[in-house]
Amino acid sequence: MRELLRAAFVVARRDFTAIIFSKAFILFLIGPLLPLGIGVVAGGLGQRMATESLRPVVGITLSAKEAQALEDGQARLKSLFYRRPAIQLRRYAAGEQPDALLARKGERINVVLSGTLDRPVLTGRQGDIDRMRGDIALIASIARAGSALPETAVTTRIVADSSGAQQQARLLTGRLAQILLFLLTMLLAGMVLSNMVEEKTNKIIEILAAAIPVDAIFLGKLMAMLAMSFVGIAVWSSATVAVYTVFVGISFPLPPPAMGWPLFLMLAAVYFATAYTLLGSLFIGIGAQAATVRDVQTISMPITMTQVMFFFLASFNVDRMGQPMELLAVAFPFSSPFAMIARAAQSDALLPHLAALAWQWLWVALIIRIGVRLFRRNVLKSGGGGRGFFSRLRVSISRSGT
Template sequence: MTLKETLASAYVVGRRDFTATVFSKTFLFFLVGPLIPLLFGFLFGGLGARAERNEAPPTVAVIAAPAEFALLDTARKRFAPLEEGRPMVLLKQVAPAGDTAAQRNRLLAAEEEKVLGVLEGGLKAPHFTGAVNADGRTVKQIALFVDEAQRLERGTPAASSGPPVRISLTDRSGGSLAFARTITARAGQFLVFFLTVFLAGMLLSQLIEEKSNKVIEVLAAAVPVDSIFVGKLFAMLAMSLLGISVWLTAGAIGAAFFLDQGLGSLPPPAVGWPVFLALGFLYYTTNYLLIGAVFLGIGAQASTVREVQTLSMPVTMAQVLLFGFATLGVGDPTSAEAIGAAVFPLSSPYAMIARAAEDGTLWPHLAALAWQLLWVVIIVRFSARLFRRSVLKSGPAFRWPWQKRAAA
């Protein structure tokens, strides 16, 4: 059978599978299922951010005279520009009243006061007591406030010890740009990995129904086994792309409604956003075809749903190992790890999407895409041959190399 006839048969098989899947009742649940946690994530994320903004900062009661408290409060105000969205400890003055220890215990025990700790002893012998971590933010901030207040009391504040620092701002630097692109590279890798793990696993059970009701013999007699594999592989790819488009649309709408500042933006990749997004789509496609072809070949050997469920754990762990191997080269696209991950076909999409974020050269991506598609053809042909000989019993029995040596 010619290549044109093989592709035509694959199109018929793929169209049948795609139509049967998309126009079924279960496909609606498949689309809606991931949207439910996404909806709750946006909802509770927005409520959590609002609650965090409304949450009162921790308060520390300061048992001190007005003059000493004024120095501490001035010191706190000097550090206020460092809050960065997380409010610093508030200081609340409490006038000394006789027994300081009893007053401290009363403040810590009073539920209506809601103080995190008590600072006593003034600036001569400061002593902080509170239910906090010894190395936490509260203790460090109190130590900074006391140290600055002591400088103010001596009349030699740090702010007047020399000329002010001149600051010149730049749009970027080599270090900051490289680090930012590393973040984008890892984000691209994770997105391709997550979508593939979430969607490609269904290919393990694609041939179970046909094998259980003996339809596979009729189908294999009508069209080549290669066409069956190619048709099912591309049908599931089209179904996954349809699902992703629905989820991305719903995610964008949810972000607009529930998040005040949207999803934010990642640092720009080396090839630019339009090319990076196009390469992301292409590498997801080739990654799905590569992993899916392997899964289809493995799942074709299973006879029952139980066997497919048994296979799901090792194949998922194999994907995790491939992803981990590809992450070794992030940050240095010319390293041996990065080149090795790009050459190995099953990790190549992960490595190359990271390279697109860190290196602006385009020709390696053309070579990588051709290399990955070549391996898709090889894996499909091998899986179809294995299925034909081991399941359909058509042609000589398939033997592994060590089985051939044992037979000889």
């Protein structure tokens, strides 16, 4: 075991140094800025959808007195519910034809309210009317009641916290941690596959296999790529904290997890390492059988889609801790890191995490061992001039067809 770890560290140091001091690594660090920019644009679009310009517009052709009462009713409703009204009210001349208003270009009116407050008439498409009828009826009722509508005075007592608020906050922390863990894993683990195929194509892997055990090669490459991933995460985290501090301040709005931030962040780093090595060991084992980039593309897509399904399994059961489906997500190795990081946000029990980590690392060792055996059987002992398993499979299929 000592010789195996020593050889693995040699491979890891070689790969890590080659990656860190390459120009491609700088581009790798800049790469996540693209999805970050997309997220900022998407957030801006979502905020724009909540502004006045994109809410449905109701044209009002009531008398001036009734139109003012309707606007006052909407303002009162807003003060009661402390939220932006779902519709916009826009006045027009009393008695104007609703059909003409709806057909007028540039007005962007969804429905027209005509008649009187006692007998209102809505004109528009069926879907728009069904969507806005309730809001308009409520506002019209408040406008008709006017000052006669009683408003009960509510006495308030402020407490520092509540169990319901804590539970909801911890659920939010758990979901955000799951998403971040999944995105980082999927972003970084695929590099193991391409690195393995590149060295296999250049015959470097055969030279290494002749000098040290294949187990050490696989383990060393996983260690190097994991260390490179932590360097990237450290750079991205530092940049994010710096930008957040400059534009927002030192306040941190994310609710604290059940076991506190120091232990939670430590577990998050460990669960990222396990999630990365689980997926990376699978990639490196299958990538050792591939001979071309086309094989890599064929392999990576089904694995990626399957991993997305495992993430959805864990994400769907965040608020079902202890139930059968959540226990299934905890027990299945590829969804276990995501399920357990959500548990860390909701419960301060440490023993389940130790058991889960031991279970996950056992699967890492098993997958690496299976990958090594397949590599020895299908690549090192093949007589096809170094061709991979998938290439030889295509050749045998073509020969059987002829």
